[in-house]
Amino acid sequence: MAAIIELENLSKHYSPTIIGVDDVSLTVEDGEFVTLLGPSGCGKSTLLRMIGGFEAPTHGSIRLAGKDVTWDPPYKREVNMVFQDYALFPHMSVGENVGYGLKTLRLSKGEIATRVKDALSLVGLYDKVNQRPQQLSGGQRQRIALARAIVRRPKVLLLDEPLSALDAKLREQMQIELKHLHEKVGITFIMVTHDQTEALVMSDRVVVMESGRIAQEGRPQDLYDHPASPYVANFIGTTNFLPGTSGATQGRLTHVEAPGTTLRAELDAAPPPGREITIGFRPEKVRVLAETESAENTLSGRVAEVIYYGLGLRVAVELEGGARVFADSLLPDRLAQSVLPQIGQSMRLAVAPHNVFVFEGRVAP
Amino acid sequence: MTKNTPSLMARYGADTAFMTFVAALMAFLYIPIWVLIAFSFNDSRSLTWPLSGFTLDWYRKLAENTDLQAAIGNSFYVASLATLLTLCVGVPAAMVLHRFDFPGKSVFRRLILLPITLPGIVTGISMLNMFRLMGFQLSLETVVLGHATALLGVVVTQVYARLQRLPKSLQEAAYDLGATPWRSFVDVTLPNIRSAIVGAGLLSFVLSFDEIPVTFFLTGRDNTLPMYIYSTMRRGVTPEINAVGTIIVLLSLLLIVVAVIATRERRK
Amino acid sequence: MNLLRRNLPGALVVGIPVLWILVFMLLPYGIIVTYSFWLKKYPTFLPAFQFGNYVTLFTDPQYLRVFLRTLKISLLVSAASFLLAYPFAYYLVFRCRSQALRTWLYMAVIAPLWVSYLLRAYIWKTILGTEGVLNSFLMWLRIIDEPSSLFLYNQFSMVVTLTYIFIPFMVMPIYTALEKIPVNLTEASADLGMSPWRSFWHVTLPLSLPGVAAGFTLTFCLSFGDFIAPFLVGGPDGNLVANVIATQFGAALNWPLGSALAIVMLIVVLSIVSVSDRLERKGLTGGT
Numbered sequence: 001m002a003a004i005i006e007l008e009n010l011s012k013h014y015s016p017t018i019i020g021v022d023d024v025s026l027t028v029e030d031g032e033f034v035t036l037l038g039p040s041g042c043g044k045s046t047l048l049r050m051i052g053g054f055e056a057p058t059h060g061s062i063r064l065a066g067k068d069v070t071w072d073p074p075y076k077r078e079v080n081m082v083f084q085d086y087a088l089f090p091h092m093s094v095g096e097n098v099g100y101g102l103k104t105l106r107l108s109k110g111e112i113a114t115r116v117k118d119a120l121s122l123v124g125l126y127d128k129v130n131q132r133p134q135q136l137s138g139g140q141r142q143r144i145a146l147a148r149a150i151v152r153r154p155k156v157l158l159l160d161e162p163l164s165a166l167d168a169k170l171r172e173q174m175q176i177e178l179k180h181l182h183e184k185v186g187i188t189f190i191m192v193t194h195d196q197t198e199a200l201v202m203s204d205r206v207v208v209m210e211s212g213r214i215a216q217e218g219r220p221q222d223l224y225d226h227p228a229s230p231y232v233a234n235f236i237g238t239t240n241f242l243p244g245t246s247g248a249t250q251g252r253l254t255h256v257e258a259p260g261t262t263l264r265a266e267l268d269a270a271p272p273p274g275r276e277i278t279i280g281f282r283p284e285k286v287r288v289l290a291e292t293e294s295a296e297n298t299l300s301g302r303v304a305e306v307i308y309y310g311l312g313l314r315v316a317v318e319l320e321g322g323a324r325v326f327a328d329s330l331l332p333d334r335l336a337q338s339v340l341p342q343i344g345q346s347m348r349l350a351v352a353p354h355n356v357f358v359f360e361g362r363v364a365p
Numbered sequence: 366m367t368k369n370t371p372s373l374m375a376r377y378g379a380d381t382a383f384m385t386f387v388a389a390l391m392a393f394l395y396i397p398i399w400v401l402i403a404f405s406f407n408d409s410r411s412l413t414w415p416l417s418g419f420t421l422d423w424y425r426k427l428a429e430n431t432d433l434q435a436a437i438g439n440s441f442y443v444a445s446l447a448t449l450l451t452l453c454v455g456v457p458a459a460m461v462l463h464r465f466d467f468p469g470k471s472v473f474r475r476l477i478l479l480p481i482t483l484p485g486i487v488t489g490i491s492m493l494n495m496f497r498l499m500g501f502q503l504s505l506e507t508v509v510l511g512h513a514t515a516l517l518g519v520v521v522t523q524v525y526a527r528l529q530r531l532p533k534s535l536q537e538a539a540y541d542l543g544a545t546p547w548r549s550f551v552d553v554t555l556p557n558i559r560s561a562i563v564g565a566g567l568l569s570f571v572l573s574f575d576e577i578p579v580t581f582f583l584t585g586r587d588n589t590l591p592m593y594i595y596s597t598m599r600r601g602v603t604p605e606i607n608a609v610g611t612i613i614v615l616l617s618l619l620l621i622v623v624a625v626i627a628t629r630e631r632r633k
Numbered sequence: 634m635n636l637l638r639r640n641l642p643g644a645l646v647v648g649i650p651v652l653w654i655l656v657f658m659l660l661p662y663g664i665i666v667t668y669s670f671w672l673k674k675y676p677t678f679l680p681a682f683q684f685g686n687y688v689t690l691f692t693d694p695q696y697l698r699v700f701l702r703t704l705k706i707s708l709l710v711s712a713a714s715f716l717l718a719y720p721f722a723y724y725l726v727f728r729c730r731s732q733a734l735r736t737w738l739y740m741a742v743i744a745p746l747w748v749s750y751l752l753r754a755y756i757w758k759t760i761l762g763t764e765g766v767l768n769s770f771l772m773w774l775r776i777i778d779e780p781s782s783l784f785l786y787n788q789f790s791m792v793v794t795l796t797y798i799f800i801p802f803m804v805m806p807i808y809t810a811l812e813k814i815p816v817n818l819t820e821a822s823a824d825l826g827m828s829p830w831r832s833f834w835h836v837t838l839p840l841s842l843p844g845v846a847a848g849f850t851l852t853f854c855l856s857f858g859d860f861i862a863p864f865l866v867g868g869p870d871g872n873l874v875a876n877v878i879a880t881q882f883g884a885a886l887n888w889p890l891g892s893a894l895a896i897v898m899l900i901v902v903l904s905i906v907s908v909s910d911r912l913e914r915k916g917l918t919g920g921t
Contacts, residue, residue, distance in 0.1 A: 052541060053540070054537055054540070073540065074537070074540040074541050075540045075541070075542075075543045075544055075545055075549075079541075080541055080542070081537075081538070081541045083534045083537070083538055084534070085532055085534055087532060087534035087535050087537065087538035088538075089535060089538070089539075089553055090557065091556040091557060100539070100542050100544075100552070101541075101542030101543055104542060104543030104544050104548065105543060148542070149541075152542065152543070379728075380728065383720070383724045383728055386720055386721070386724070387721060387724055387738065390717055390721055390742075391738075391741060393717075393797070394741070394742065394745060394797070394800075395741075397753075397756040397757065397760060397797070398745075398748070398756070400756065400759070400760060400766055401752070401756050401759070404759070404766075411764060412759045412762075412764070412765060412766055413764060413765070413766065413768075413769035414766055414769040414770040414772075414773050415769075415773055453649070454649055454650050454653045455650075457645065457646040457647075457649050457650050458649075458650035458653075460646055461646060461647055461650055461651075465647070473650075473651070473654070475906075476654050476658055476659070477650065477654060479658070479902075479903075479906075481851075482850060482851060482854040482855070482902055482905075482906055483854070483858070483899065483902055484854065484855065484857065484858015484859065484875060484898060484902070485858065486858055486860055486875045486878055486879065486895070486898075487858065487895050487898055487899055487902075488661075490665065490878065490882055490891065490892070490895055491661035491662055491664065491665045491895065492657065492661045493882070494661060494664045494665055494668060494888070494892070495660055495661040495664050498664060510657060513657075514653070514657045514658060517653070546643060568747075571747050574749075575749045575750050575751065577750070577751055577861050578858075578859075578860065578861070578875075581879070582882065591749065591750075591751045594751055594752075594755070595751060595861070598755055598758070598865065602755070602758060602759050602762070606755060607759075610749070610752045610755065610756075613748065613749050613752060614748050614752070617744075617747040617748045617749070618744075620747060621740075621744055621747050624747075625740075
């Protein structure tokens, strides 16, 4: 696979103190589905808009298929964008909307008609070709916006929070549809979202951004299982954090001191002993121990809160050291209401060494 | 329940008071116009009550009045050109205000909107001085320039208001789909602000057609219609003016209907 | 921004309005500012830099009287327009239950704007004149025996005529401001036990003040600079500032003095606009 987008040291400084994007370098392979993930204001949209040509970088360069396009206006770039509000032209029919990008390519009428038909059929809306965008539902407009963007067969398709205007059910359905569309058309997709589920479900690769910089990039499961920082660990999924101190290392196992207990963590690279660290583990990787059961890495405390969320239970446990951690468990169907944990009862938890994250410094978010 | 009765009565009373007030206001606004129309058909030279009889003489006199016809022609010439010019300057000005940020923008905005509140006489004499200084002959063309300047604010406010309601992403989408800035303006921005431009153009036309203070100072030997009427009035009131007035009222009414239809936005 | 700068249409979009403002607004204003310092020396004028013209304007009782008269008339016109426009707009927004009636009434008040301004002044001359419609009508009704000259060529006739002409400029901004007030605000204040009068006084009126300020600005400035209506219905003692300016550029042939007067008018208008701008902005930030 060849690189289709190469960002080199790209920055956007609005003023010396207001920095949108800060020194980002990123390569996107041809055909990949890459998601830029982060909270609002992290620079992900600015980055996308710079790739689209809507904003000029203050430093760095953008290459598209090997060609430097840093200073090209949007209408000269072979990328297309699906806008957050879809930006469908209200004075044109659905067909004219989709065909507009072909008209600017000066294609023949017949060619335009065929390609519009193909694109609309691809999203299953050819029967709406003569309607106005205002007459369509949110989901339909979203698909028209997609058709309008892919009909030009761009090298890269940019999607700016494409699903944020849809309701929850429709969003889930569109996630799958978008993923299938990506497989069908074979175009590189770069999507911006603040929704971690969306990122995990759809992308080949996720780029997590934090204050204008890339915090971590990788395959969804790598990010989930090996977050590089408490920020990433907390942004993708939920993580329990405890302050700790690193101890001795034996083979791949490192001892870490947590308030009230000592845990063992399986690490690729262990910090030297005696350092201040932050320990993390995910609620769903925590096991609630039966009364007599013994296990490695146990934590004990009292139940502070029980949250029932249908799919399972989340129990907040106040540890003996005073910290509070969550433990998730799926409800086995034999579990009756009567055996739900009671507030105040004591509880022991265990977390396997390979599920313990260790981050340097005491920087829990 | 008993407590409700007085408040209901108060409400009824208030409604009646409001209705009476609105009716009185409408009478204040429209009785004079009916008086104007009525006397244009009255067969007496003096404008005194009661009406004495029906005649079309005043309209016949208008039809024979060549000065008046020349003035009407001049007014059409001035109003059309002034409208065209003020649109050519005002639409870009609204776009500049909408799209760009630059030092001095607030001064720019103030200046361009100033003629709305600035009495026409100031615009009139300041431009008069300039034209004299530069050795320009006063003519209908200098009037056109004056009107275009005075009406700029009207166009800018209307077009700017529409531009602000237009999502920025529409233009970006056009760029994204390969349209150059010029093309995206023609294909996307213009169709979406067209009704505002038409409305502003119609209003400018009417205001220019009707303008006196600026015209007063900037016109040469040629008279526009209001200037002609004005000079006739100085000699006294005549039913002939009422006849012209009635025609103007009817034409204005027609234009209002056109404007309402043209600027009506599509139901979404 | 860079995008557009790089090509001709972009340059035109910025260039045309800027050039227009420079040539047809700033340059002419500059010229009258310059003239206002010149000396009159019959039959022409001498370039100079002296404040004699301004001193004359502010010391000669003749000009002071005209200035104060103009101020008074404009204020009366604004006040009269306000008293008529506010209840009307209030009725339309809060009391009128039929959407169609509301649209029609609103249009009815705005429509006269499209009918010749000159004509609207002229109508009142024919109505109020000694030989006019009102006098003959009252005589016909035998309320008066001989024509009264009370109605025309005085300040009353000027205020009536100017109010008639400029009232749409008061209705439009007030209507817009009232329309923006969410109904639930008055409902909330009623819910809190406020009487209708009190909720009007404490909720509706303060929230509509920006519109009132805009309306006052427009009607005041427009009446302040009018010279046609005073000429038609004002009579011998009805000269306003604008008439004096017109005379200086016509019969009196004193351009420097006329220019100085125009500058004073410009300053009055500019200061009123900026005061009202500030009021409107305050209203906006106060509202959130």
